Amino acid sequence: MKKKKLIWRLCIIAVLIIIVFTFSPLVVAKGKIEPFLFGMPYTLWVTILLTIILVGITFIGGKVLPDEEEGGE
Amino acid sequence: MITWVIIMFAVFIGLLVLASVKSYKKNRSSQEFMLAGSSLGVILGFLTFSAALFSAFTFQGMPDFFRNHGIGAWIFLAFSDGVMVFFILWFGQKLRKKAREQGFKGMAGLMANIYGTRWAGYALFLSSFLFLIPYAAIQIRGISVFFDAAFPQFLPKWGWSLILVVTMILYAEVGGFKAMVYSDAIQGTILLIVLWLIGTTCIVKLGGVKSMFEQVQTANAALLSCPGPKGLFTWQFLLGSMIAVVMIPVSQPQLATRLVVMKNLKSMKRMAFAVGTFAILVISATIFIGMYGSVKYPDATAQEFWSKALLYDQAAPVAGLAIVGLFAACLSTTNSQIFALGNELRSLLPGNEKTAMQITKIFLFVFSVLVMIFASLMGDQIALLARVSFTGTSLFAPVVLAAVAMKSRPGKELIVISMIALLAFIGSQAGLIPSKIGVIQLDILLYIFISGSTLLSVVIRTQIAKSIPAT
Numbered sequence: 001m002k003k004k005k006l007i008w009r010l011c012i013i014a015v016l017i018i019i020v021f022t023f024s025p026l027v028v029a030k031g032k033i034e035p036f037l038f039g040m041p042y043t044l045w046v047t048i049l050l051t052i053i054l055v056g057i058t059f060i061g062g063k064v065l066p067d068e069e070e071g072g073e
Numbered sequence: 074m075i076t077w078v079i080i081m082f083a084v085f086i087g088l089l090v091l092a093s094v095k096s097y098k099k100n101r102s103s104q105e106f107m108l109a110g111s112s113l114g115v116i117l118g119f120l121t122f123s124a125a126l127f128s129a130f131t132f133q134g135m136p137d138f139f140r141n142h143g144i145g146a147w148i149f150l151a152f153s154d155g156v157m158v159f160f161i162l163w164f165g166q167k168l169r170k171k172a173r174e175q176g177f178k179g180m181a182g183l184m185a186n187i188y189g190t191r192w193a194g195y196a197l198f199l200s201s202f203l204f205l206i207p208y209a210a211i212q213i214r215g216i217s218v219f220f221d222a223a224f225p226q227f228l229p230k231w232g233w234s235l236i237l238v239v240t241m242i243l244y245a246e247v248g249g250f251k252a253m254v255y256s257d258a259i260q261g262t263i264l265l266i267v268l269w270l271i272g273t274t275c276i277v278k279l280g281g282v283k284s285m286f287e288q289v290q291t292a293n294a295a296l297l298s299c300p301g302p303k304g305l306f307t308w309q310f311l312l313g314s315m316i317a318v319v320m321i322p323v324s325q326p327q328l329a330t331r332l333v334v335m336k337n338l339k340s341m342k343r344m345a346f347a348v349g350t351f352a353i354l355v356i357s358a359t360i361f362i363g364m365y366g367s368v369k370y371p372d373a374t375a376q377e378f379w380s381k382a383l384l385y386d387q388a389a390p391v392a393g394l395a396i397v398g399l400f401a402a403c404l405s406t407t408n409s410q411i412f413a414l415g416n417e418l419r420s421l422l423p424g425n426e427k428t429a430m431q432i433t434k435i436f437l438f439v440f441s442v443l444v445m446i447f448a449s450l451m452g453d454q455i456a457l458l459a460r461v462s463f464t465g466t467s468l469f470a471p472v473v474l475a476a477v478a479m480k481s482r483p484g485k486e487l488i489v490i491s492m493i494a495l496l497a498f499i500g501s502q503a504g505l506i507p508s509k510i511g512v513i514q515l516d517i518l519l520y521i522f523i524s525g526s527t528l529l530s531v532v533i534r535t536q537i538a539k540s541i542p543a544t
Contacts, residue, residue: 051147051155052353
């Protein structure tokens with residue numbers, strides 16, 4: 001249970017870091033289009049990757065979020 | 074193309090009738106009619122949530138957004154959706170707990186119970202009404218413009234709107250929430266398939282993904298980075314949009330209700346992950362349609378772009394499916410919004426169930442007529458209008474968040490704070506208040522104001538609640 005709580009907190013921290021990183025000049029960089037990946041410009045492929053990571057964290061979060069319902073499942 | 078449209082429509086209408094028949098029971102209770110008995114599993118749950126979330130706005134607005142403003146549109150919606158699905162894990166659990174403790178008919182009724190005043194419910198209903206009616210109208214507007222472009226001079230734009238609104242009223246009044254969930258599942262599936270069929274055609278026509286972006290770079294390199302050629306996607310705009318999108322399940326009752334009616338918490342958590350995956354798949358297809366448009370139709374109007382990229386440049390079966398897909402998307406999203414307003418009203422009505430249900434059904438009709446009127450008055454900037462709607466409803470999120478998160482009763486001052494923010498936002502939309510104060514956008518300032526005030530109220534109230542047993 002303690003381990004699950006720790007992972008849940010790490011998930012929250014990871015999401016916050018991703019948000020800060022995304023809105024920083026490192027990602028939303030004016031006029032920056034290189035390097036390309038699979039033909040896609042920098043900001044696009046980085047934010048696609050970050051979105052996939054967010055959804056992945058949601059999957060993990062769903063497994064470890066302390067359950068307050070129906071006496072656990 | 075007409076033959077394919079008729080075939081696809083016949084199949085779609087057949088499926089809708091089947092869903093209505095399957096859902097129809099003569100003596101349904103209002104809980105069964107309005108909330109489907111709160112027993113949705115993962116697959117239906119994620120499809121109905123996604124269909125209520127992704128609509129004509131995604132189908133038409135997003136490709137047009139990519140075409141005009143570039144790749145920042147991904148952050149505007151897809152990245153924001155990624156954060157939203159994570160947030161659903163926490164919010165959904167808290168909301169379901171409160172709904173179980175207090176009983177659930179609708180979000181407005183729940184807020185009235187938690188705050189101990191009906192004004193909390195009225196205020197939430199007002200905020201939903203003010204922004205969901207225009208948001209529903211966006212969908213109707215989108216489809217009437219699209220159909221007018223696809224079948225010029227066949228019917229006036231209002232004629233297309235009327236067909237959709239009548240179908241919507243009939244379907245909602247006969248089938249209830251369960252029928253809507255089935256139509257959402259059909260719509261979600263069609264949306265994903267048709268967007269990828271169109272997206273793939275766009276990629277192939279421009280010689281692959283790499284070649285597509287090379288051509289975009291030649292045509293308008295500013296589309297490949299933020300803030301885009303017109304300077305829209307600044308970090309402030311994108312951050313404000315993200316907050317508004319993350320708050321959609323909190324402040325838009327059609328989505329909050331879908332979290333509550335899931336069968337159990339496990340299904341809701343899986344649904345959140347599935348919605349995130351669905352968002353990535355659906356929105357990534359719109360990148361390619363938008364980029365295609367920026368190369369082929371950079372100066373076209375939105376209407377011309379939609380008719381060419383989504384219809385005339387596609388194979389006839391795909392174009393047929395696109396028309397049905399758009400109709401389905403519009404039908405299910407609008408239906409869910411109108412139905413949610415009806416449900417919110419029902420949750421506030423005193424008296425016996427039968428009378429409340431009759432009043433609700435009358436108001437479902439009234440709301441639909443209002444949506445129809447709005448749809449004939451508004452412009453074609455679908456994505457931006459949707460953003461206004463998201464922001465408007467999100468300003469009421471602190472009221473809901475404090476209600477579900479606090480163990481003790483939240484303060485009524487939160488309702489006043491949100492109402493002030495709401496009025497300020499409406500004032501800025503009407504041009505009475507500047508949309509920027511200094512260099513900061515008004516919506517960001519309002520978020521700072523409401524979150525700071527809410528936090529202060531929650532901390533003080535919690536301290537007071539803790540101190541009571543000790544004295």
